Amino acid sequence: MxxxxxxxxxxxxxxxxxxxxxxxxxxxxxxxxxxxxxxxxxxxxxxxxxxxxxxxxxxxxxxxxxxxxxxxxxxxxxxxxxxxxxxxxxxxxxxxxxxxxxxxxxxxxxxxxxxxxxxxxxxxxxKPLLLVLVALMALMLGLLLPSMVRSRRAKARQARLRAEVPLFIHTLVLLFESGLSTRQAFSSLVREGRGVLKELGREVEVLLRQLEAGADMADALTKLADTLDVADLSTVLLLLRQVDRYGGEVKEPLLDTLQVIEDRREMDLREKVNLISGRMTVVMVLFFFPALIIFVAGPSWISLIRALGAIGK
Known part of the structure; x- marks a missing residue:
């Protein structure tokens, strides 16, 4: 050129x-x-x-x-x-x-x-054609990169929200046992538990602002559950929605929900452990066993080869 x-x-x-x-x-x-x-x-x-x-x-x-x-x-x-x-x-x-x-x-x-x-x-x-391809790839990456970053950020935050759900349930049970209503429990959680429930505290604070602006509790809880799209949190919020609308005991359903969530997480953890065990078996077969055989049987094989060599001489 x-x-x-x-x-x-x-x-x-x-x-x-x-x-x-x-x-x-x-x-x-x-x-x-x-x-x-x-x-x-x-x-x-x-x-x-x-x-x-x-x-x-x-x-x-x-x-x-x-x-x-x-x-x-x-x-x-x-x-x-x-x-x-x-x-x-x-x-x-x-x-x-x-x-x-x-x-x-x-x-x-x-x-x-x-x-x-x-x-x-x-x-x-x-190569002009290569220049066109590079420009198109740069343009496509530039269009998609911010959305990809946002999606990864959303998934990471959903994982953090999911991790805070058990503590959120325990806190609600304690607040309900002290005689607070759902709105009072949310207000106390925002005031005193914001440092513990960092992500959920922000969402509950937004929920409280909506309630203070005149939104219906049931509609606000349903909208929050649909928007965040965290299965464990959605179960808890929909349970609170039913209790707020129809009344009834809230402590036992919350504890039952917590038990279901913990059992589900235990099964997920066992599945991950089984996958890790399988991967470690492959690693051991490919890398550890050959080194172990060389370390254990190597000296005897070397001695045997030397002895056979001496006999041949």
Whole structure:
């Protein structure tokens, strides 16, 4: 590949990146201007598709708008809002960061791919088709990477929520035994148990705010269980919903639910132990037994070979 062609590719990459960045800034400014016009001319209830991200920066607003548009294309099943809550990203700041990254990551990866391509060996830069494939892969990765990070974050937080369920049940049993109602028990749990139940404490605090705003207890518990999508926690919340709506004893059902959860976890732990035992057997057969045979039978085999060699002489 000649030096002129190499310089041309580098220049085209830089120009493409600059044009894309300029278009993004222009879209950000125009989107911010359109939102201001809508807020001034239309009632607040009629302003649609506006992103409440807690910032007046027009550039960030525009980038976040593009990020939400990309998310709308990728989220065909409408699970984005639920994943946000499962990941713990309820605040406007966290949503701002996610949408900005969703809007910027494809551009940054495209620029990065162009920069890497510009310093690639000549045998690679001489293949335009490979350049197109690299650009497409960078674009696809940039589009999917923020959603993948959010999904992993949501799964990790669901695991932490699941781990806090037994302690959550024990705490509720103690609070109910002291004569508190469901709402009073939740309020006491937020005030005094927030440091112990870090993830569940945040969710219960949000639940209390909804109840103080006038939401129905049964509906709020059902919505929380469906949103978090943690099987053990959903069982407890639906049990509290039934007790709040129909009344009845709550201590024994909670303890029975705790016993079922512990039995289920014990079975899962036994299954994991069995899998680990099988894997360790394979490791021992492949690596430990040959070394043991060499260590135990090696000296005798060496002595036997030497004796046979002496007899042959």
């Amino acid at each position: 000649s030096a002129d062609l190499f310089a041309t590719l580098v220049a085209l990459t830089l120009v493409f990146g600059a044009l894309t960045l300029g278009a993004l800034v222009w879209w950000a400014i125009s989107a911010s201007h359109n939102r201001r016009v809508q807020r001034r001319l239309l009632p607040e209830s009629e302003v649609a598709n506006d992103i409440d991200i807690g910032t007046s920066n027009p550039v960030l607003q525009g980038i976040a708008s593009r990020g939400k548009a990309i998310e709308g294309v990728l989220d065909s099943e409408g699970a984005s809002a639920r994943l946000m809550i499962q990941a713990g990203w309820r605040s406007t700041t966290s949503r701002l960061v996610f949408y900005v990254l969703q809007g910027l990551t494809p551009l940054l990866l495209l620029i990065g791919a162009g920069a890497l391509w510009s310093v690639a060996p000549e045998r690679l830069t001489a």
